[in-house]
């Protein structure tokens with residue numbers, strides 16, 4: 001990269017990153033991060049700062065003429081620290097050691113949020129707001145269990161023309177990801193004393209038959225995104241423990257990775273067919289398949305509910321947004337690799353559900369997310385803030401249309 005942030009700006013980026021890491025913000029407890037960011041946005045002269053019913057925080061810088069809305073999206077929640085004893089660094093201490101900043105949420109992904117927020121401030125100052133459109137930075141709640149669900153409220157409000165997801169990308173440009181669904185498979189039996197099993201129908205045996213057939217299915221494949229993996233993640237029978245009872249109910253959960261072009265119906269159809277075949281072969285077999293759903297409470301008190309189905313998304317390499325941002329990068333001597341996320345992000349909503357072009361760009365590596373002694377290389381924070389500003393420039397300081 002040819003340009004570097006000034007010492008003063010580097011300090012500003014690092015200070016905000018460390019402040020956010022010091023504030024614990026597990027899913028549903030993001031309120032104090034919101035308060036700190038509000039302070040920052042106010043001090044930095046953002047034009048609009050608002051929260052919605054779920055508690056997402058959106059801050060906006062307006063240009064001096066109409067134009068597109070570019071939304072920078074990062075979630076404020078983190079996964080919990082399961083075992084603080086096994087951390088060598090205080091998970092909420094924001095310690096720096098050998099050029100690495102340590103703490104829960106460094107990689108995933110409060111530092112990216114801090115980089116986006118500071119970059120928008122730099123952009124406002126560097127352009128004197130002489131640009132078309134607006135930059136919005138959204139801190140999203142409850143991403144760790146519901147990718148993209150809280151984001152729905154932000155896209156409804158802003159109707160962005162383009163979204164930049166800040167999940168860790170090693171500062172490469174991400175243009176897609178597989179989606180994710182949690183599939184619930186259920187079998188039903190008839191309870192009986194296990195000394196007379198023929199009097200009942202064992203739901204666990206029924207589950208075994210279904211699981212075996214599903215395991216033999218060939219996965220769907222996409223040449224860029226990979227396999228539509230279907231993996232069994234748990235099985236439970238009822239009553240549990242069984243204590244001399246033939247189980248009358250059994251459930252299994254599958255993690256299904258989704259590809260572009262797949263739908264809620266097309267993903268379940270082959271499993272439904274297997275259940276029908278098993279029933280035709282043995283009328284006592286009773287099974288059902290559906291998507292798991294969940295409900296969580298936001299710090300605002302609002303409930304967030306959703307079926308666990310988060311679609312895939314992918315932009316073509318010659319999509320105008322990809323072309324435009326790459327041209328912008330090249331003009332600064334930066335040529336990142338174009339690649340894909342291997343996990344699921346809020347892009348599932350923006351691009352997968354709402355059809356809004358989406359790009360991923362963030363500091364750190366995907367596989368440092370959710371780990372013990374999670375960290376981010378400090379130099380990448382400065383680079384990310386600079387790159388985000390280049391993205392704002394590429395989309396808002398040129399006059400030609402995005403798509």
Ligand SMILES: [Zn+2]
Pocket residue numbers: 075108109143167369
């Ligand atoms: Zn994340």
